[in-house]
Every structure is written in C-alpha cells, then in structure tokens.
Amino acid sequence: MADFLKDDLKQKLLNGKNVFGTCITANTPIWPELVSGAGLDFVFIDTEHIPLDRTELSHLCRVYRAHGMTPIVRIPKPDPYRASQAIDAGAIGIIAPYLENTKQIKNLVGAVKYRPLKGEKLEAMLNGKVKPSAELKTFLDQFNHGNLCIANIESVPAVERLDELLSIDGLDGVFIGPHDLSISMGIPEQYDHPDFIKAVKIIIQKARKYTLGVGIHFSLEPQRQIDWMKEGVNIVIHSSDMALFSQRLNNDMRKIKAACGDDATTTTDSINI
DSSP states (O other): OHHHHHHHHHHHHHTOOEEEEEEEOOOOOHHHHHTTTTTSSSEEEEESSOOOHHHHHHHHHHHHHHHHHHHEEESSSSSSHHHHHHHTTOSSEESSSSSSSSSHHHHHHHHHHSOOOOHHHHHHHHHHHHOOOHHHHHHHHHHHHOOOOEEEEEEEHHTTTHHHHHHHHTOOOEEHHHHHHHHHHHHOOTTOHHHHHHHHHHHHHHHHHTTTTTEEESSOOOHHHHHHHHOOOOEEEEEEHHHHHHHHHHHHHHHHHHHHHSSOOOOSSSSOO
C-alpha cells in the first residue's frame, strides 16, 4: 500500500493532475473510515498549530495510509530533524512553514530526499560540491522513494524570492498559506483584496513555471478552491475536520434556534490553521 500511495500521488503531480485533500486534526479511530468516503488523495496533518505528539502523529499517518490516503505533514518549523522524524512516523509528504530562503529549502530537501545522510557531507552534496557515489545514490533513491518535499509560501519575503526558492532541485510542490500571507502583506484576511489576489496568482504562475504542484489552503466556501483551480492550482487542500464541523454545527444551530424564536446568534464560522 505504501509504495502504491507514493507512486500514485507523486505521478499525479508530475503529470500535472489534480489531487484532493483536507486538513485532519482529530485523532480518533473512527475518523479515517468516514474521511475515506470523500474520495481524497491525501490528508494534511498539521503539527504546527495542532497539539499532536509523535505517537499520535505516527498513528494518524499509518491509519490514513491503510485507508489509501497519503499523509502530508506540516512540521512546526523549518527543521530537517523534525522532517526526518515525521517521515519515520509514517509521513510521505513534508511541509515546513514560513520558508523564506534557499538554505531552509535545501535543508528540507536534504531531510526528505537524502535521509539518513546528515552533516557536512549532506551539506556539500546539497550545494553541488560533492556528488554521491553510484551506490549511495541508488540507496538514497530507494530509501526515500516517493517522498514529497513541499514548501509553505506565506510571506512577502518568500514571494519576492520565488525564483530562487522554487528552483531548488528536489522540491515537489508549494502550499500557499493565505492567512499568514495576508497578514504579512498588511491586509489581514482580506482574501478578495486585489494585492492578495495578485500575489497568489504570481505564486501559482511561478510554481507551474518550475513544474511544481501548487495548492492553497482555505477553510472557507468551496467556490474559492474552484476559482483558484481555474488559475492553475492542482493541489486542492479544502478546509479541515475542525472547520467543517464548526461551520455545519453553527449553521444547524442558527436554523434550529430561529425556527423556535430563540436568539440565533452563533460564533464566527472562520477558522484558520
């Protein structure tokens, strides 16, 4: 199952096809079976904002793999050791947040595509100063077969350096973080602002130029995903279990309370992770 999943998602991205997923925050044995009915290619497991320990993360990765969905894990910070830990736990794809320079991306590629190699030799190989022997290259390719390395682009400095960042060999895709990007731009949560739309279009165009998969994570209405797919998005990261539950519960409670004349006020439907 694991090799099939790795080949399946990676080949779809290489061929420019659409892949579909959602963010998972709940660690419950019943959830994967329910989620598997949605026809998803992957699940996005966020350890940056969600309190999951290593045991819980491994459980989630392996259960979703068993249900035919590729686990893509966002680690808390651009740390190659945390990236390796997540792959050891069962992740197939790795995302690091707030990547803004080439060294961060090279280190992420090294952790995802060259593990277990570390230290000075890895750094020399990533910088093109040393080439692996044929035997070592074969081992590393097999050992890391199908692993996906994805960059989280969510700040103004990252947008300004896109050509440098996205040209790093070994990168497979880009996740756009709309919430953090809008804040970095000084227009918090203004997702229809012309400057925000322009920035997202630039990221999409640059990602496609470098033949990378590209996605944007929204917990809002599906139409936003549909509109961005028309612009070139092919990694569809729609909402999260937490947001979908909150939105549906709020909507249902408004209707129930309004029907009996009670105060139908609820909390906001907006959840950002």
